[in-house]
Amino acid sequence: MLEVKNLNVAIGERQILNDLSLSVAPGEIAAIMGPNGSGKSTLAYVIAGKQEYEVLSGEVLLNGENVLELSPDERAAKGLFLAFQYPVEIPGVATMTFLKTALNAQRKQRGEEELTIPEFMKRVKKAGEMLDIKPDMLKRALNVGFSGGEKKRMDIMQMALLEPSFAILDETDSGLDIDAVRIVAQGVNALRSPGRGFLIITHYPRLLDHIVPDTVHVMAGGRIVRSGGKELADELEKTGYREYAGESEELV
């Protein structure tokens, strides 16, 4: 489970998250929606441990443990996963090599044995099929020359493979056509389990027709301004973010 308590975050001189609190129970799917620039990605990055953000105060607890002092890889080994809004290209590194390196690095940190090659291949095959990723793609350099949709599916495939206890998806649906959204949603739904929490960041309510959230939070100006159930997303579909725009400016 994830608990964010009174988090204040700045980048340079500028404060981006303002006393933000949020809690996602085990097994829960929480959605965060909000206008561009409201700080959604910043929240995701800070939880995952990206360096350039300065945490002024507050706590981030993953399964009860404060992770703010941990490096990103330590957090990953503790079961935290972030699907990036813009997945990064790694030239020259075959996707398959990357998957294996990541999986074994996490296992090593947790004191587990490396996976045998057949076992690894079995898992890759399963995750690849679920996300419609062809074996050919796994031979190519990670994300290099992948379409926007392929990059997003590849990130979700990694999530399926790494089996995190808590996953954050940052606008995974942006730039996807409806079929791709459905594939990604299937991937997420297949991983839904009583022990696993999700934080789904999205700009568009339509994703939430495919991944039905337990809770919906609206973020504006670096804080949560409203919380509710799935109906809140439906409401936003009609009204848009206009009513929060002022709030956002005022707070920034």
Place this chain on the structure above:
Amino acid sequence: MAAVQETIERVKALDVSEYKYGFFTDIEADKAPKGLNEKIVRFISAKKNEPEWLTGWRLEAYRRWVTMREPNWARVSYPPIDYQELYYYSAPKTALGPKSLDEVDPELLKTYEKLGIPLNEQAILAGVEGAGSDGRIAVDAVFDSVSVFTTFKAELAKAGVIFCPISEAVQTHPELVRKYLGSVVPPTDNFFATLNSAVFTDGSFVYVPPGVRCPMELSTYFRINERNTGQFERTLIIADKGAYVSYLEGCTAPRRDENQLHAAVVELIALDDAEIKYSTVQNWYPGDSEGKGGVFNFVTKRGDCRGANSKISWTQVETGSAITWKYPSCILRGDNSRGEFYSIAISNGYQQVDSGTKMIHLGKNTTSRVISKGIAAGNSQNTYRGQISSHRKATGARNFTNCDSLLIGNDCGAHTVPYIESRNPSTQFEHEATTSKISEDQLFYCMQRGLSAEEATALIVNGFVRDVLQQLPMEFAVEAQKLIAVSLEGSVG
């Protein structure tokens, strides 16, 4: 490859920032008196029982050398070298002329075992079950100034391949040595090559007869052991018409506070339709984290595509040495001949690398390809220096150069110095160069997936050098990959 596997294991087990080959072997040495003069040159020649022509050849080089100056155009700096403070000959006392492995000093065997280089053919064979004969490698082990043992000689001889210490070739195949020695790198070539010509002590000699494809990978393993001893090895490889040979050299030295001088010369000759592939994994002691000690690697390597349709390919993985000054080059003399240079040069700490190549197009329709990947970390400086030229008669000459630099951190430097010179209007030379930094976004992405900062850096760097790694013989590519990770330790985080 058992040998390689063993080396990999050792690299894996390595303590951070510990140069793992830094041990010293306590073995009694037969040394020439310190310093350099005609007497020393004669001493070395006499030790090797050389014919008069060779003694004369050395002396001429020596007389020339005293009139020469150290080159100063490279982007490297180091305190003056006192050439009279060095020893020019050092041989393990027990090493002279062992005929079988039983006669080799056990201390030496232990040294090579520790380095992951097995000299025992039986052990090698046992280690490559199922690998097929292609998995085998013949090794010439050079310890300070002399070759201590060469494996698989008998089997190579069956194919007509001569693979032996050059000092032995002088005795057994004087006509070949006399014909080719200095024919690619003349004794007057440059300060360090001239010095080498005067005092070279040992190195490997390879001759592959017409039409023969050398049945196994050949390799030389160089080891500097003695203090204040220069290493001046000389390698001569001849691929006769239609022959093929792939050769690999590896190098290490103990860690010492003083700098060690290594000034080698390598000459390759490819006759009509012949091909030579020369790979180097250079891991001399780079000095400590403050820049103290380390090997000065001042090396002249040149290949002559003397025959039509011949091909010479250099691949180098340079991770060691305090200073690297080396430009493996190709003279593309034969029509339709081809030269290749693939390089990965990694510098960390206070290392200085000035390396690159020369492709000299003389014949018609000659082609060359240069792929250089420089990686600078720590406080190091990494320069690519390359010359591509075409002669008036080199109609249809073509070159493609791609030269990429990657910076890790803010205190290092990468530089590219291309010289392009074309005397024939039909020449097509293409040059691409990029410089980039490992991005924070790439590092963060990898770390989010569970890789430590160092694992992430190594992975990204391995991706960066992939085109070149693919040129190495498979077994060594794996080893080189691990070596890259080790060389970059301490460069991030």
